Amino acid sequence: MMNRALWSKSFRDAWLLMLCCAAVLLLFHLLFVWLVSRMNLAVFEMFLQFGFKGMNLPNLLPLPLDLVTTQRGMILLAYVDPVVMFTITVWAIARGSDAVSGEIDRGTMELLAAQPVSRFAILLPQIGVTTVGAAAICLACWLGTSLGVRLMKLTDVPSRDYLPAALNLFAVTFFLAAFTTMIGSWQRSRWKTIGIAGAFCVIQLILKIIARLSPDLNWLVYTTYLGAFEPGWFLDEFNGWTLAWQYSGLLFGLGILCYSAAAMIFSRRDLPAPL
Amino acid sequence: MTSPLVATENLTKCYGHFTALDRCTLAVPRGEIFGLLGPNGAGKTTLLRTLMGFLRPTAGTATIDGLDCYRQAREVHARVSYLPGDARLFRGMDGHQVLRFFQSVRPDGDLPRALELAERLELDLSRQVARCSTGMRQKLALVAILAIKAPLLILDEPTSNLDPTTRAQVLHIVQEARQAGQTVIFSSHVLSEIETICDRVAVLRRGQLVHLQALAELKRQHRIEARLAGDLPPLPPQLAGVEVQRNGDQWVAFRTEGDLLPVLHWLSEQQVSDVRVRPVGLQTVYEQFHPHVATGAKLHG
Numbered sequence: 001m002m003n004r005a006l007w008s009k010s011f012r013d014a015w016l017l018m019l020c021c022a023a024v025l026l027l028f029h030l031l032f033v034w035l036v037s038r039m040n041l042a043v044f045e046m047f048l049q050f051g052f053k054g055m056n057l058p059n060l061l062p063l064p065l066d067l068v069t070t071q072r073g074m075i076l077l078a079y080v081d082p083v084v085m086f087t088i089t090v091w092a093i094a095r096g097s098d099a100v101s102g103e104i105d106r107g108t109m110e111l112l113a114a115q116p117v118s119r120f121a122i123l124l125p126q127i128g129v130t131t132v133g134a135a136a137i138c139l140a141c142w143l144g145t146s147l148g149v150r151l152m153k154l155t156d157v158p159s160r161d162y163l164p165a166a167l168n169l170f171a172v173t174f175f176l177a178a179f180t181t182m183i184g185s186w187q188r189s190r191w192k193t194i195g196i197a198g199a200f201c202v203i204q205l206i207l208k209i210i211a212r213l214s215p216d217l218n219w220l221v222y223t224t225y226l227g228a229f230e231p232g233w234f235l236d237e238f239n240g241w242t243l244a245w246q247y248s249g250l251l252f253g254l255g256i257l258c259y260s261a262a263a264m265i266f267s268r269r270d271l272p273a274p275l
Numbered sequence: 276m277t278s279p280l281v282a283t284e285n286l287t288k289c290y291g292h293f294t295a296l297d298r299c300t301l302a303v304p305r306g307e308i309f310g311l312l313g314p315n316g317a318g319k320t321t322l323l324r325t326l327m328g329f330l331r332p333t334a335g336t337a338t339i340d341g342l343d344c345y346r347q348a349r350e351v352h353a354r355v356s357y358l359p360g361d362a363r364l365f366r367g368m369d370g371h372q373v374l375r376f377f378q379s380v381r382p383d384g385d386l387p388r389a390l391e392l393a394e395r396l397e398l399d400l401s402r403q404v405a406r407c408s409t410g411m412r413q414k415l416a417l418v419a420i421l422a423i424k425a426p427l428l429i430l431d432e433p434t435s436n437l438d439p440t441t442r443a444q445v446l447h448i449v450q451e452a453r454q455a456g457q458t459v460i461f462s463s464h465v466l467s468e469i470e471t472i473c474d475r476v477a478v479l480r481r482g483q484l485v486h487l488q489a490l491a492e493l494k495r496q497h498r499i500e501a502r503l504a505g506d507l508p509p510l511p512p513q514l515a516g517v518e519v520q521r522n523g524d525q526w527v528a529f530r531t532e533g534d535l536l537p538v539l540h541w542l543s544e545q546q547v548s549d550v551r552v553r554p555v556g557l558q559t560v561y562e563q564f565h566p567h568v569a570t571g572a573k574l575h576g
Contacts, residue, residue: 005380012367107363111416114327115380116353271329273320274361 003117003125010125014095018133021091022140025084029141032078033148036071045069060212063232072157072235075145079165079231084141088173089201091137092130096180097193099126100266105190107274119267123181127259130177138170164244165231171248171255172229176201178258179225185262188272225251278341280305280427280458281326285335288321295321297482298335303460305426308453310473310490311462312557314565318482319462320360323431326460327357339427353381356423360431360462362416370400370407370415377419389422392448396441410436421448428452428459434468446472470557478564485564488557492532496555499529499538504546513537530555 062080067073078084100123103109112122146159179200184193204224211220211227221227228251234244279302288296296318303309311319324330326337328348337344339351364373374393378384393400396414404412413436421428430449434442449459450472463469469476470490478486502525510517514537518530529538535552542550 003380005376009365009376106366107359107361108365110329110359111357111362111364111377113329114352114355114357114359116349116382117380118349268331270331271324273324273359274363 003121006112006117006122007125007128010129013098014129014133017091017094018136021087021133021137025087025137026140026144026147028081028083028087029078029144030148030151032081033075033145033152033154036074037148037152037154039074041069041071041074061232062230063235067232067235071154072161073232075149075157076162076165076232076235078145079141079162079169080229084169088134088137088169089176091134092173092176093180093194093197093201095126095130095133096177097184097190097197099123099130099181099184100262101184101187101193102190104188104272104274109271110274113271120263123185123263123266127178127181130181131174134173134177135170138166138173141169142166161235161240164234164240167244168229168231168234168248168251171251172225175225175251175255175258178255178262182258182262182265185265186269188275225254277305279303281309281337281339281460283322283326283335283337286322286325286332286337287334288325288330289333294482296325299479299482299484300335301477301484301487303458305458306453306456307474308449308459308461308472310469310476311460311479312464312466312469312476312561313479314464316481317479319479320431321482322479323357323360323429323460323462326429327355328352353383354425355427355429356420356425357429358416358420358431358433360435362413362420364404364412364416364419366405367403369403370398373404373415374400374419374422378422381423383424385422385424388424389418392418392422395448396444410438410441413437414441417445421445421452424455424457426457428457430459431462432464433461434463434465442468466557466561476557478561480564486560488560490557493555493557493560496530496532497535498553498555498559499531499535499542500526500551500553501529501542501545501547502526502549504548508545511541514541 061068063073063076067076100109103112113119142159142162142165145162149157149159176197180193180197183196183200184190187193187196204226207220207224208226211218211224228247230247233247234240236243281301281303283299283301286296286299287294299318299322311322313319321330325332326339326344328344328351331345340354342351342354344351365376368376370393374386374389378386378389390400393415396418398411398414398418400415402411404415407415413433417433420430428449433449434445437445446468449461453459453472461469461473473490476488476490477484478488500522504525507519507521507527510519516532517538520528520530522528529542531538539550539552
């Protein structure tokens with residue numbers, strides 16, 4: 001099960017992308033804190049009050065309205081920023097699509113599967129490295145925030161408040177990687193896996209936007225995994241961690257289900273010859 | 276008598292309505308080099324991939340060392356070193372890293388032997404796989420696979436993309452493996468290679484095993500072609516086992532196993548203007564089952 005050669009091969013395949021994603025997000029969060037520290041929040045509050053008059057603004061915002069105009073709340077917006085979402089999606093889909101369909105597509109699965117290890121033992125290092133990488137990338141986000149808070153000397157912003165948001169970010173990355181691995185476990189083309197996983201992300205995002213914008217269709221939030229991605233709700237000092245574990249737990253659970261399905265499919269499927 | 280190392284019983288693999296392998300039954304005893312012949316699409320690779328447990332058989336069974344190839348794939352793989360027909364290696368690794376990977380991923384790996392083989396094949400191990408030519412990649416894959424001391428070597432077209440010198444060296448290494456007690460299944464399009472190193476050969480056509488031939492038996496068989504001036508008289512009873520084939524108006528071919536003298540003696544009493552004697556050879560056998568394909572240059576070896 002713990003074949004050292006397979007683990008080091010998986011790490012070798014992933015480390016550069018992991019390093020790039022972690023570095024980008026660390027710097028982005030650092031930059032975000034710096035920008036927030038320079039913002040005039042009083043002007044922003046006026047803008048929110050009068051600029052969007054008549055609109056259902058609280059529903060559009062990823063965090064409670066009273067927090068948006070504080071530095072503590074503004075910093076949290078970085079965790080739902082498109083840059084962050086794009087980067088973690090790149091990591092999750094790149095790694096998830098590589099686990100089975102990537103190896104089959106490149107033709108390297110042929111030699112890997114011929115070794116005296118179970119197919120699960122081939123998949124496990126891929127899952128392990130992807131999960132550790134996702135954790136490292138999300139930790140880099142929090143480190144960026146934490147470093148920014150220290151460097152900008154924002155004394156009334158405790159950096160530990162962003163740990164639940166980082167956990168939720170990790171959970172959503174874990175789920176997306178697991179879902180992509182499951183799709184890839186019965187595909188032979190990596191690009192097809194990427195296409196399906198990408199389309200899934202877009203559809204899920206649209207569902208969440210519709211659920212947010214239309215009170216009548218609010219139930220749609222239960223049909224998208226992004227319904228459990230709400231880092232903005234975890235700033236509450238008392239309920240923050242509880243909520244974060246509930247939402248993240250759901251994503252971890254779904255992710256484990258997807259990985260289990262991937263392992264089952266991969267263990268039983270015919271391995272096609274490389275094209 | 277020991278049980279065969281590899282055995283298949285009515286092994287069948289279908290893809291939808293297409294039957295890639297059709298009721299294939301064979302047994303490969305230990306210590307033999309067993310050849311697989313057939314044109315593209317004949318079912319050679321499907322047979323090998325089913326033996327490796329990559330494909331679930333539609334019907335029938337395949338066992339290696341008594342273990343079910345699909346259900347006990349992991350245990351089977353511990354007894355097999357497999358070279359795929361189109362071996363693709365990890366592009367980000369260099370030659371050293373590839374050899375280290377394959378020798379450390381399994382308990383019977385032997386890195387010093389891999390390095391020795393690499394030296395014999397004059398392989399540059401410092402080069403990254405992505406920057407190697409197709410032939411160099413094939414050589415690297417061969418070294419990685421041949422260094423493993425598994426009881427069974429399955430080689431799917433191992434000499435494709437290799438230069439003649441390396442090709443001869445690889446055949447020599449395969450023969451050494453047999454001498455060391457390993458069993459080899461050797462799939463190839465090159466008849467001369469099969470003829471040189473194999474003990475037995477199976478000919479596949481459209482997924483079916485159509486012929487099994489012991490090479491030693493084939494080497495004893497000869498074909499005598501004679502141009503007769505008149506009609507062919509009836510053969511005497513002592514030549515009852517001789518196969519006769521008419522080629523054109525005057526030429527008659529006699530296929531005989533073993534002693535040539537009775538046929539030659541009988542021919543000397545006939546009105547013969549020309550006589551040619553040649554070994555039957557694998558090509559003749561192959562042509563019986565693949566008459567059109569055998570005219571291709573590659574199949575002449």
